[in-house]
Amino acid sequence: MGQASYIPLSYYLLLSGFLFACGVLGFLIKRNIITIFMSIELMLNGVNLSFVAFAAHWHVLAGQIFVFFVMVVAAAEAAVGLAIIIAVYRTRETLNVDQVNLLKL
Amino acid sequence: MNPNLNLWLIPILPLAGAAINGFLGKKSSRQAVTVVALFFSGAAFAMALSVAARFSSLSLPYQEFFAHWIRSGNFTADFAFYLDQLSLVMLLIVTGVGFLIHIYSVGYMWDDPSYYRFFSYLNLFMFFMLTLVLAGNYLLMFIGWEGVGLASYLLIGFWFTKDSAASAGKKAFIVNRIGDFGFLIALFLLIKHFGSLNFSQVFQSIVPLSPEKAGAGLLTTIGILLMVGACGKSAQIPLYVWLPDAMEGPTPVSALIHAATMVTAGVYMVSRSHVIFERAPIALTVVAIVGTLTAFFAATIGVVQTDIKKVLAYSTVSQLGYMFMACGVGAFSAGIFHLMTHAFFKGLLFLAAGSVIHAVGGEQDMRKMGGLRSKIPWTFWTMTAGTLAIAGIPGLAGFFSKDEILWRAYQASWSYWLVGLITALLTSFYMFRLWFLTFFGHYRGEAEAAHDHAIHAAPDAHSGHGHGGIHESPKVMVIPLAILAVLSVIGGYVGVPGSLGGNNQFDKFLGPVFHTTAPPGADGTATEGKGAPEEETEGPEPKTGTSTELIFTGISVAVAFLGLGLAWLLYYRSPQLPEKIAASLSGGYQTLLHKYYVDEIYAALFVKPLIDGSTEILWQDVDRKMIDAAVNESAADAGYASDEARHMQSGNIRSYAGWIAAGSAVVLAFMIWMGVR
Numbered sequence: 022m023g024q025a026s027y028i029p030l031s032y033y034l035l036l037s038g039f040l041f042a043c044g045v046l047g048f049l050i051k052r053n054i055i056t057i058f059m060s061i062e063l064m065l066n067g068v069n070l071s072f073v074a075f076a077a078h079w080h081v082l083a084g085q086i087f088v089f090f091v092m093v094v095a096a097a098e099a100a101v102g103l104a105i106i107i108a109v110y111r112t113r114e115t116l117n118v119d120q121v122n123l124l125k126l
Numbered sequence: 127m128n129p130n131l132n133l134w135l136i137p138i139l140p141l142a143g144a145a146i147n148g149f150l151g152k153k154s155s156r157q158a159v160t161v162v163a164l165f166f167s168g169a170a171f172a173m174a175l176s177v178a179a180r181f182s183s184l185s186l187p188y189q190e191f192f193a194h195w196i197r198s199g200n201f202t203a204d205f206a207f208y209l210d211q212l213s214l215v216m217l218l219i220v221t222g223v224g225f226l227i228h229i230y231s232v233g234y235m236w237d238d239p240s241y242y243r244f245f246s247y248l249n250l251f252m253f254f255m256l257t258l259v260l261a262g263n264y265l266l267m268f269i270g271w272e273g274v275g276l277a278s279y280l281l282i283g284f285w286f287t288k289d290s291a292a293s294a295g296k297k298a299f300i301v302n303r304i305g306d307f308g309f310l311i312a313l314f315l316l317i318k319h320f321g322s323l324n325f326s327q328v329f330q331s332i333v334p335l336s337p338e339k340a341g342a343g344l345l346t347t348i349g350i351l352l353m354v355g356a357c358g359k360s361a362q363i364p365l366y367v368w369l370p371d372a373m374e375g376p377t378p379v380s381a382l383i384h385a386a387t388m389v390t391a392g393v394y395m396v397s398r399s400h401v402i403f404e405r406a407p408i409a410l411t412v413v414a415i416v417g418t419l420t421a422f423f424a425a426t427i428g429v430v431q432t433d434i435k436k437v438l439a440y441s442t443v444s445q446l447g448y449m450f451m452a453c454g455v456g457a458f459s460a461g462i463f464h465l466m467t468h469a470f471f472k473g474l475l476f477l478a479a480g481s482v483i484h485a486v487g488g489e490q491d492m493r494k495m496g497g498l499r500s501k502i503p504w505t506f507w508t509m510t511a512g513t514l515a516i517a518g519i520p521g522l523a524g525f526f527s528k529d530e531i532l533w534r535a536y537q538a539s540w541s542y543w544l545v546g547l548i549t550a551l552l553t554s555f556y557m558f559r560l561w562f563l564t565f566f567g568h569y570r571g572e573a574e575a576a577h578d579h580a581i582h583a584a585p586d587a588h589s590g591h592g593h594g595g596i597h598e599s600p601k602v603m604v605i606p607l608a609i610l611a612v613l614s615v616i617g618g619y620v621g622v623p624g625s626l627g628g629n630n631q632f633d634k635f636l637g638p639v640f641h642t643t644a645p646p647g648a649d650g651t652a653t654e655g656k657g658a659p660e661e662e663t664e665g666p667e668p669k670t671g672t673s674t675e676l677i678f679t680g681i682s683v684a685v686a687f688l689g690l691g692l693a694w695l696l697y698y699r700s701p702q703l704p705e706k707i708a709a710s711l712s713g714g715y716q717t718l719l720h721k722y723y724v725d726e727i728y729a730a731l732f733v734k735p736l737i738d739g740s741t742e743i744l745w746q747d748v749d750r751k752m753i754d755a756a757v758n759e760s761a762a763d764a765g766y767a768s769d770e771a772r773h774m775q776s777g778n779i780r781s782y783a784g785w786i787a788a789g790s791a792v793v794l795a796f797m798i799w800m801g802v803r
Contacts, residue, residue, distance in 0.1 A: 049783055057783075122777035 033074035040067030054106050054116045058099075065095050131177055133190045133207045133260060136217070139170045140252035147249065151242025160232050163245035167228045167252055171221040177209070178218060186210050186638065187326065189262055196265070200321055206262035208325050212639045215462060216259035216394055219469045223386045224252050226606040230477050231378040233603035234484065244284060244376065251277035255387050259394060264313050264323040267395070271309065271359065274388045275302045281383060282375040294371040301368040305358015309395075312351035319344055329401040337405045349402050349409025352395065353416065360392025362450060363420045366443050367725055373435040377480030380435060385442045386473040390465045393449040397458045400640055404456065414454020414538070418545045421447030423722065425552035429559070430708075430718045433490045434479050437560050441516065442472055444549060448531050451542060457534035459636040463621045464531055466632075467523035470617045471515035474610035478509035481599040481607065482564055486571055492563040499565040501596045504604045506565050511611040513561045515618075517554035518686040526618035529682050530630075533623070533675050543678075550682055554689025562697040569596075625675040 044064030051057050069088045076084025110116055143166025151159045187210040196203040209217075228248060235244050254277055258270025275298075283295030316323060320331045338346050356362065361369035372384045383389070396403065396413060403410050421444045428440035445468050452461035483490055485502045499506045515522040518529065528550060536543035598604070620635075622628025696704050708715040717723065774785065 045787060049780060049787060052780070118779040121779060 030074060030078045034071055037067045037071035037074065040064075040070065043067075052117050052119055054109065054118055054121075057118065058102055058106065061102075062095065062099070065091060128184050128188050129180065131180070131184075131188065131190065131209070132173075133177070133209060134192050136170050136173045136177075136221070137253050137256035137260065139166045139173065140249040140256065142166055144246045144249035144253060147242050148246035151246060154242065156236065156241050159242045159245055163249055164225075164228055164232070166249060167221070167225045170252060170256065171225040174217045174221040178214060181214055184209070189326070191262075201317060201323075203263050203265040203323055205266065206324070207260040208262035209260065210639050211636050212394070212397060212462065213259050215466060215636070217256070219466055220252070220255050220259060220387050223469050223473050223610070224255070224382060226609055227378050227382040227386070227473065227477065230381075230480075230603050230606040231376075233600045234378050234480055235376060238376075240284070244281075247277055247280045247284070248379075248382070251281065251383060251388070255391070258391055262325060264316065264325070264328075267398075268306075268309065268313065271355075271391060271395075272306065274383070274391060275299060275306070275359070278302075278372070278383050278388055281379040282372045284375055284379065288374070291374040294368075294374040298368040298372050301365050302358045305355045305365055308351040308354025308358070310355075312348045312355065315344065315348050315351070325398070332401050332405065335405055337407060343406070345402050346406040346408045349399070349406040350412055352399055352402070353409060353413050356392030356396050356413075356450070357416065358392075359395075360389050360446050360450070361420075361443050362392070362416050362447065363423065366420060366424065367728060369443055370436055370439040370721070373433070373439050377435065377476060377483060380439070381473045381476030381480070384439065385476050386469040389442065389446055390449070390469065393446065393453060393461055393465050396450070396453045397462055397640075400453075400458050403453070410454050410456065412454075413450050414535075414542060417447045417450025417452075417454050418535075418542050419447070420444065421451060421549045422545050422552075425549045425556065427718055427721045428556045429552055430715065431556075432493055434482065434492050434495070434560060434564065435476070435490055437492075437556055438472070438475055438479055441475075441553065441556065442468075444553060445472065445516070448528065448546065448549070451535055451546060452531040455535050455538035455542065457531065458640045459633045460527065460530045460534050462636060463632050464524075464527035467515070467527040467614070467617050470610055471512045471522075471524055471614040474508060474512040474607060474614050475516065477603070477607055477610065478505050478512060481505040481603055482509070484599050484603070485596050487596075489571055492560060494571040495564045495569070496567040496571075497565070497569040498596065502598045504598055504607065508604075508607040508611040509561065509565070511614050513557045515614040517557050517689060518550055518682055519690075520683050521615075521618075523614050523616070523618035525683075525686075526621050526623070529679050530621065530623055532682055533678055536678060547682065547685055551685045551689050554686045555692050558690045558693030559697050562693055566698055567701065623675070625672045625679065 041064050044060045044062075044067060047060030047063065048057055051060065069091055072084040072088045072091070076082065076088075106116070109121060113121060115121070143162055146162050146166075147154075147159055151162075154162075187208055190207040190209070192205040192207075194202075195205050228245070231244065231248065235241055238244060251274060254270045254273025256270070258267055258274060261267035261270055279295045279299040282298050283292050285291045286295070313323060316328055320328050322328055322331075332345070335345070338344075357365045369384055369389065373380055375384070403413065424440045424443035424447060428437050428444060431437045431440060445464070449461040449464050449468070452458070452464060481502065482495065482498065482505055485498065485505065486495060489495065511522070515524040518525045532543055532546050532550070535546050619628075621630050621632035623630050696707075720726070774781075776782075
């Protein structure tokens, strides 16, 4: 790792935070289920970025390994989540979460 | 070593009978119920007899241990039995008289629809009473004590559909509870200061103590508290009020529980604790005074009662007073002697009264009886034996025991003797009054023809049977009467005093229980003549003592005949006289008729304030306005808060997401804040 290619840790963290915040924002304000789902992926990737950044900075392998786990879980989640979305669309003919509101008191 | 007597079988047998009849009796025939009840109570009696037969070969006190019960630190209370001369006497009385009354009840209760229930309760009572007399420690005794209270409650309220019977049972239970409270506190004090409730250990640690001469020391306190317990169970002033009401129960119950056995439990307990009382002269004086007063007041009430069972009830209270008087002057064996003879003759009198009631179809008012002598000869003759015995006519059981008590009371103080003597006069008078009213003169009840109809309105057991006319009771009732009559006649000869040429076997027999533990160098009323065991009986006393005693015996005999004569004059020769006397003394007569208004006074002093306080303060104020209000308010508040909170659950996914985000933000903020600190 040469001096020239050195990018400070804080840049990575800022980018990571930015990505995560975008994800949270999208998660809160979007109405389309698929968009919300994508926002979740964005949050996950934001977190992943900070993991690898720390791992590289501290020369600890654990962070890198953890990212693999996150990716695996995210893949599984995508499979289940998309299946749920299709099921929801088939029964309710809409992807607007504001109309999927039967679960309440 | 002692042989194994298997004492535990004696109480367990009636318990088994109670369980079998209680659980299976409803579906069994009356014959089966009878067999079970009589077999198990009879077996207990047989066991008691076999124990008595082997008694002389035992080294006493014989103790039997069955199982651990409570072990906590140094304190132990076990299921253990304790047999000495005193418990043997009680054991024989309870099983013997109990068995006879079981037999009698077969005839008396035969027509009752709850026949099996009656015998189940009766056997249960036997179990608890035997536990009480055989217990090896105060705590086990207390179980029996409470148990007989329960059985008494169940049997007084046996005809519970009748309001008066239900309330009488309740009254007995509640009044007894007051006494039990005193008993319990005494037990706590014993545990605190002697670390044990086992008779042998407690008495061992008390025997070296010297008597408490003045002031209320520990033993005095314990003694008085024990006496409070005895007052409840044995119907002494001020807690006697439940016993007359207890006559609401079936007559055999009155005989067994409220005359012969349970009510004597207090006397037994005081005698059992004589080691404590001998060292607490003040407590003994309390016992003597309470006993003397009770004997007198109950006798005066008994004089004017018109219900045949009420007369006997007040007589029982009065005779129990005699027993306590004896205990109070330190003559414990005399008290137990009277307890035994009283069990015979009062059990007999109640059973005979039951037979009379049976004969006249449920009538209990003596004013409506009369002239029954020739119609129910067996009942008449047995009742005569009982009456003569209780009145103290020479040669019968009551004469010897009562005379011994009076003599010992005189040795303590002439005032006890005087009151006791007046009571003896009253006793003789009201008993012969009962006798003349019931058996002599003309029948004053409804005409024979109307008799059948009278039966159906009768309060007692025999509302069902259809045979008309005044009739003798069946054999199954007469035989126990005859046996008890024989016992009432000869029962006193076990304790013929020295002055009459006997040597008081009974006193000698109980001697080892009562005399060896008297405090050294004790004086005064507490331990009259007990300094040395060998000087105990009246026999070895100087000749002047013997002749004095003979004079006193003469006085009591004269008084007994005086009572007989008065009753004869007033209720046989000129039966119109009593009404005139009552009219001329109307104030006093009314007071007596209303039993000195004690029930009314208690109602005004204790019952009404309790009910009012409970209703006004505890129910309306404390319960409704504070406890209920607190619960209702907090429930309403929780409902209100939940109602607000449930709006969070809108079903809108994005609002959930918002809550999650907000929550995470709070957690993060908290963590950052913690980190910064």
